[in-house]
Amino acid sequence: MKGLTRGLCIAVILALSFAVFPACAPLTRLPEAKPGLYVNRADWFTVNYPEHWKSQQPRGFEIFRVASTNKWRIPFLTIGIGDRKKDAVLVEEGKYYLETMKKANPQASRFKILSEKSVKLQGGTPALALTYEWFYNQKKRLRSAVVIAYREKFLTPLSGSKFTKKKEKVITVSATTVPGGEMTLEEILAMCLSLRCF
Numbered sequence: 001m002k003g004l005t006r007g008l009c010i011a012v013i014l015a016l017s018f019a020v021f022p023a024c025a026p027l028t029r030l031p032e033a034k035p036g037l038y039v040n041r042a043d044w045f046t047v048n049y050p051e052h053w054k055s056q057q058p059r060g061f062e063i064f065r066v067a068s069t070n071k072w073r074i075p076f077l078t079i080g081i082g083d084r085k086k087d088a089v090l091v092e093e094g095k096y097y098l099e100t101m102k103k104a105n106p107q108a109s110r111f112k113i114l115s116e117k118s119v120k121l122q123g124g125t126p127a128l129a130l131t132y133e134w135f136y137n138q139k140k141r142l143r144s145a146v147v148i149a150y151r152e153k154f155l156t157p158l159s160g161s162k163f164t165k166k167k168e169k170v171i172t173v174s175a176t177t178v179p180g181g182e183m184t185l186e187e188i189l190a191m192c193l194s195l196r197c198f
Helices: 002-020 090-104 185-192
Strands: 037-040 045-048 062-067 076-083 109-120 126-135 141-151 155-159 162-165 169-177
Touching: 037 062, 037 076, 045 185, 076 185, 090 109, 090 126, 090 141, 090 169, 126 185, 141 185, 169 185
Parallel strands: none
Antiparallel strands: 037 045, 062 076, 076 169, 109 126, 126 141, 141 169, 155 162
């Protein structure tokens, strides 16, 4: 009888701890990173890309970059993470993103939005999907897709009963191709939409 009471007490304590501290309960395990799968363990998300693509040196705000193995390294995929601005709203992130692209590429011109819509990613995370065309220089026309999502705030246990709040992040997954190239605009958009937050 004592063993049953002790077991029942442990079960109640565990149930209460998951109810009171749900942020401490691991809901799922992240997969292991491998060719074709980027895994971010700090902010708990993954992105798929073609297995044969090769890692490239990230530029600017990028934390990850991979590209096709052809001599031009196009198409390519980049991932960036930043802190969410206090009053930012997801539907306006496309405008901010294009402003950032124009500043980062002062030689570029003729940015034209082809599509912009709110979407739900695998797992239900709200995101903004944007496709656009632009000229890297006077001759090189490019097509790009970007998916932007907010990474929700969550608590991280430090030690004992202390917790710290992480800042809300903006995750940006973008890919670029050339018209008539190795991948279509629809294919690079689908790759960006593989973003999954856990």
